[in-house]
Amino acid sequence: MESVTALIDKGALLHNIEVIQKKVGDAKIIAVIKANGYGHGAIEVAKTLQDRVVGFAVARIGEAIELRKDGIENPIFLLEGVYSDDEVLLLEKYNLYTAVHDLNQLRSIERAPIKEPIHVWLQVDIGMHRLGSDDPRVISEIKSRLEHCDHVIKPIGLLSHLSVADTDGEEDYNAEEISNFFKFAKDMTGDLCLTNSAAIFRWKNAHTPWVRPGIVMYGISPFEDVSAQDLDLIPVMTLKSKIIAIHNLKKGAKVGYGAYYVAPQDTTLGIVACGYGDGYPRTAPNGTPVYVNGRIARTAGHVCMDMLFVDLGVNSGDKIGDEVILWGRDVPVETVAKLCNTIPYELVCHVMPRVNFVYK
Numbered sequence: 001m002e003s004v005t006a007l008i009d010k011g012a013l014l015h016n017i018e019v020i021q022k023k024v025g026d027a028k029i030i031a032v033i034k035a036n037g038y039g040h041g042a043i044e045v046a047k048t049l050q051d052r053v054v055g056f057a058v059a060r061i062g063e064a065i066e067l068r069k070d071g072i073e074n075p076i077f078l079l080e081g082v083y084s085d086d087e088v089l090l091l092e093k094y095n096l097y098t099a100v101h102d103l104n105q106l107r108s109i110e111r112a113p114i115k116e117p118i119h120v121w122l123q124v125d126i127g128m129h130r131l132g133s134d135d136p137r138v139i140s141e142i143k144s145r146l147e148h149c150d151h152v153i154k155p156i157g158l159l160s161h162l163s164v165a166d167t168d169g170e171e172d173y174n175a176e177e178i179s180n181f182f183k184f185a186k187d188m189t190g191d192l193c194l195t196n197s198a199a200i201f202r203w204k205n206a207h208t209p210w211v212r213p214g215i216v217m218y219g220i221s222p223f224e225d226v227s228a229q230d231l232d233l234i235p236v237m238t239l240k241s242k243i244i245a246i247h248n249l250k251k252g253a254k255v256g257y258g259a260y261y262v263a264p265q266d267t268t269l270g271i272v273a274c275g276y277g278d279g280y281p282r283t284a285p286n287g288t289p290v291y292v293n294g295r296i297a298r299t300a301g302h303v304c305m306d307m308l309f310v311d312l313g314v315n316s317g318d319k320i321g322d323e324v325i326l327w328g329r330d331v332p333v334e335t336v337a338k339l340c341n342t343i344p345y346e347l348v349c350h351v352m353p354r355v356n357f358v359y360k
Contacts, residue, residue: 003273004241005356007328008040010048012234016217017052019232023200024211030077030193032214033067034059039279039348040218040237044359046072057212061087061096068094077121079159080131081105088112088151099123099159101131106142109151120146121157121193126180127173128163139184155190162206165198166222178206198222201231220344221334228332237348238328239280239355243292243320244307245271255309256301261286268312269300272324277305279351280326283340284308291325293318 021029031053032038037045046056046067055075058064061083064076081099082088085108091098092114100106101123109120124139125132133139146156160181164170181194193210195203200213202223215221219235221228228235247269255261255269263269270292276282280303288299290310300311312318327333327347337344 002242002356003244004239004278004354005358006040006351007238007240008044008357008359009234009236009238010044010359012219012236013040013045013048013217014052016219016233016236017049017213020200020211020213020216021052024195024207027195027207027209027211028054030055030057030075030210030212031217032057032079032212034063034079034214035349036063038215038218038345039351041357041359042067043070043072044357045217046070046074050074054210055097061090064096065090065094068096075119081123082108084108085112088114088118091118092116097121099131100142100146102133103138103142106145110145110149112151114151117151117153119157120152121159121191122146122188123159124181124184126160126162126184127177128161130161130163132160134180136184143187155188157191157193157210158185158188159193160184162194162196162199162203165196165203165206166224168225174203174206178203181206201226215345218348220348224338228334235328235333237333237351239274239326239333239351240328241272241274241278241324241326243270243310243318243322243324244273246312246318246320247271257304258302261301261309261311263300263311265314267314268316268318270297270310270312270316270318270324272308272310272326273306274324274326275304275306275308277352278355279347280308281336281340281342281347281350283342284336285339288336288339289331291328291330293322296331297324 033042057077077097097119123132125134164174192208194208195211197216199206219233249263253263282303289296301309333344
């Protein structure tokens with residue numbers, strides 16, 4: 001029998017894109033599918049959405065080339081830009097859009113021996129201090145040189161990212177970042193792209209003609225205080241496995257490495273074929289919810305590399321081969337992530353290659 005399966009619901013993905021499009025009106029959607037589509041499978045996600053979105057965004061050029069080789073013809077945007085002179089040649093070869101966030105990238109484009117001009121978005125820093133400059137003089141120089149460069153298609157676009165759009169208590173800083181972006185945009189005639197997942201749902205004044213949904217496409221909320229269901233989103237990934245062994249425990253029995261769980265009463269223990277070698281977090285504490293036979297049960301003991309323990313309760317009636325949902329519609333991945341003191345992005349991105357992916 002199959003052990004761990006990541007079931008990817010294409011219908012949920014399409015539903016979520018429809019919800020996003022309604023939120024942003026006529027704005028053009030760039031679907032973010034970096035990190036293998038947030039762990040969901042970039043190729044399958046792109047093929048599902050290629051007729052529903054204008055383009056796709058990835059972090060690195062290898063991700064973009066993989067999409068091209070699998071037949072994706074939509075515009076593809078490199079959010080980090082190129083890392084070397086040689087990569088500029090690949091931009092031309094594969095017809096890719098690129099961000100330019102510093103003078104080094106600018107110089108690579110200026111001196112590249114390319115025959116056809118490429119699409120470029122100037123990336124500016126509006127408050128995150130990650131990529132791009134926040135110095136108006138540097139930005140002005142890069143902008144001017146790009147506009148006078150024969151290797152660049154005009155007009156150039158403007159790109160940035162909001163750092164606190166999903167964070168309570170940072171409304172003033174978020175407003176400052178939005179204001180900074182539109183100050184830089186006032187002298188631009190090209191396309192503008194600022195709107196991320198959180199801004200799509202919470203910050204209409206940050207909406208730009210191009211928007212970049214990421215985590216929300218996959219049916220996961222970017223907010224701690226608002227669920228995906230509240231946003232009318234459907235989880236795209238269901239991570240599931242099966243019970244492979246059952247033990248009857250007496251009160252006081254110690255379970256797993258380090259005796260991390262001690263049975264508080266007589267109970268039934270289920271062993272599930274999923275562990276941190278599959279991407280389920282070892283940091284999941286005792287009591288993390290899973291879904292078994294129509295009810296919530298709780299994990300017990302440290303997660304092992306290939307297995308985890310579930311306290312099924314006394315006289316549970318569960319049997320070997322029964323399905324266990326680790327996250328999905330019945331157990332939101334946001335809930336699991338919060339218990340593990342991390343974010344749901346990390347959990348879905350860390351699903352391992354040995355997991356069986358099924359697309360429906």
